[in-house]
Amino acid sequence: MTLLLDWQGVLTGQPLQWIISGFLTTLWVTVAGILLATILAVLFLGLRTGGGRVGYVVVAAWVSLFRNTPLLVQLLFWYFAAWNLLPLTFRDFINADHPGAILPGNVWWLTPEFICSAWGLAVFTSAFLIEEIESGLRAVANGQREAAVAQGFSTWRLFRLILLPQGLANAWQPIVGQYLNLMKLSSLASGIGFAELTYQVRQIESYNAHALEAFAVGTVLYLLTGVIAGAILVRLGPKHARTATKKRMA
Amino acid sequence: MLSAFFSQSAAGSADFSRLENASVEFRDVVKAFGDQRVLNGINLTINPGEVVAILGPSGSGKSTLIRLINQLESLSEGDILIDNKSTRQLSGRALRQLRSRVGFVFQQFNLYAHLNAVQNISLALEAVHGWNKAAAHTRALELLNQVGLSDKAQHMPSQLSGGQQQRVAIARALASSPQIILFDEPTSALDPEMIGEVLYVMKTLAHSGITMIVVTHEMQFAREIADRVVFIDGGEICEIAPPATFFTRPAHPRARRFLQKVLDPLHQERPA
Numbered sequence: 208m209t210l211l212l213d214w215q216g217v218l219t220g221q222p223l224q225w226i227i228s229g230f231l232t233t234l235w236v237t238v239a240g241i242l243l244a245t246i247l248a249v250l251f252l253g254l255r256t257g258g259g260r261v262g263y264v265v266v267a268a269w270v271s272l273f274r275n276t277p278l279l280v281q282l283l284f285w286y287f288a289a290w291n292l293l294p295l296t297f298r299d300f301i302n303a304d305h306p307g308a309i310l311p312g313n314v315w316w317l318t319p320e321f322i323c324s325a326w327g328l329a330v331f332t333s334a335f336l337i338e339e340i341e342s343g344l345r346a347v348a349n350g351q352r353e354a355a356v357a358q359g360f361s362t363w364r365l366f367r368l369i370l371l372p373q374g375l376a377n378a379w380q381p382i383v384g385q386y387l388n389l390m391k392l393s394s395l396a397s398g399i400g401f402a403e404l405t406y407q408v409r410q411i412e413s414y415n416a417h418a419l420e421a422f423a424v425g426t427v428l429y430l431l432t433g434v435i436a437g438a439i440l441v442r443l444g445p446k447h448a449r450t451a452t453k454k455r456m457a
Numbered sequence: 458m459l460s461a462f463f464s465q466s467a468a469g470s471a472d473f474s475r476l477e478n479a480s481v482e483f484r485d486v487v488k489a490f491g492d493q494r495v496l497n498g499i500n501l502t503i504n505p506g507e508v509v510a511i512l513g514p515s516g517s518g519k520s521t522l523i524r525l526i527n528q529l530e531s532l533s534e535g536d537i538l539i540d541n542k543s544t545r546q547l548s549g550r551a552l553r554q555l556r557s558r559v560g561f562v563f564q565q566f567n568l569y570a571h572l573n574a575v576q577n578i579s580l581a582l583e584a585v586h587g588w589n590k591a592a593a594h595t596r597a598l599e600l601l602n603q604v605g606l607s608d609k610a611q612h613m614p615s616q617l618s619g620g621q622q623q624r625v626a627i628a629r630a631l632a633s634s635p636q637i638i639l640f641d642e643p644t645s646a647l648d649p650e651m652i653g654e655v656l657y658v659m660k661t662l663a664h665s666g667i668t669m670i671v672v673t674h675e676m677q678f679a680r681e682i683a684d685r686v687v688f689i690d691g692g693e694i695c696e697i698a699p700p701a702t703f704f705t706r707p708a709h710p711r712a713r714r715f716l717q718k719v720l721d722p723l724h725q726e727r728p729a
Binding site: 359 | 529
């Protein structure tokens with residue numbers, strides 16, 4: 208039996224439109240998820256640092272809940288359960304037409320699918336980011352903290368201006384790893400009907416049975432995104448992290 | 458001129474934004490870590506503008522003594538008066554204000570590793586003292602010039618020698634024009650050939666009106682620059698004397714033993 212590959216069935220016409228749309232959707236939900244995850248992680252770290260006993264317990268609960276349950280289950284929960292608990296006026300607002308609802312590349316972000324996917328991915332990833340940034344923070348020499356305390360920095364400014372930049376630099380490689388995980392895990396959002404790359408690739412398969420070609424194209428797109436995004440993120444990382452790495456290699 | 462530095466003045470009874478009298482007074486100060494008492498009933502008054510060298514063997518409590526002044530360590534008992542005002546009950550904003558007005562120079566420099574030399578100096582001016590960026594930058598460059606490092610403004614701490622790092626750290630401690638500056642063994646982590654440049658900067662500060670409290674092993678600094686020497690051993694002050702007296706006629710037996718070991722390490726009694 209010979210393997211006949213028909214790339215025309217995937218890279219032209221409607222299937223191509225689906226792939227492009229799915230790919231752009233994956234990119235946008237990844238960007239939104241990364242931003243949201245980072246904001247959540249920083250807020251929770253602040254809560255753990257300055258929130259006393261209650262803050263500590265809240266953050267511990269958040270981390271263990273979202274790190275120890277499957278992401279697919281979390282996405283199903285946000286989409287099928289939590290979404291319906293939101294006020295009706297809010298849901299109507301999301302479902303209505305809005306001028307700013309379409310991102311470049313014709314990706315709709317004011318939809319329950321996009322919002323639940325970005326939120327679910329962000330919450331899941333934040334649980335990992337919290338612990339990884341925390342390790343980076345713990346690696347900051349105690350003298351740095353003392354110097355800032357001796358200069359009269361408030362707890363928040365000490366965190367924001369001294370600990371966070373150095374902690375992020377220490378933890379930058381694992382953080383990039385989590386961002387790339389988020390990109391790949393966005394494929395699970397096809398499970399709640401979110402029309403990202405994996406969803407569209409499967410749609411091609413049921414449309415013209417070009418499963419092998421469609422999945423091959425999808426895989427290559429994920430791979431390229433990962434490689435390129437990884438390289439860019441490492442370059443964009445804190446300068447301190449790069450010089451520190453170079454010094455260690457020298 | 459100083460008044461320009463205080464754009465924000467903290468409310469509260471203990472206002473340390475400007476000291477009338479940059480004095481430091483220890484009253485029956487006790488510091489214990491768990492069961493271990495490292496300072497045991499310290500009474501000491503340091504006058505405004507005075508340069509005091511604190512000497513003593515390792516583990517005698519010297520560093521703890523000055524770390525109590527800006528509360529890097531908390532008091533166990535007693536009180537420390539700065540500008541004749543109690544500091545024991547200070548917390549929150551008032552404590553931060555006191556700290557922002559007392560310079561501290563660490564043995565390990567502790568320059569902010571992610572910032573270059575000029576940013577190390579200007580950061581607190583902006584973030585703590587509310588200066589605008591341009592004014593803080595100008596002031597930082599002036600201070601770098603004062604410690605002889607104008608050409609290293611853009612260098613990261615890792616690109617500077619130990620002596621240069623410590624000079625930047627001194628400039629950083631001077632940024633807020635403190636009236637009191639504390640040195641915790643500022644030359645102990647330096648290679649011998651770099652000690653001189655740091656001591657030179659300290660010498661230029663001495664007797665310029667700023668109160669200097671210096672924990673040190675540099676006997677020459679203590680002898681030539683300090684107004685008084687405080688000798689501590691076992692958590693207690695054994696002797697307070699002008700350097701001329703202390704180095705020629707130490708009164709306390711432990712001070713005599715210490716000086717003999719430090720000044721003449723080759724010819725001492727055989728260890729038992």
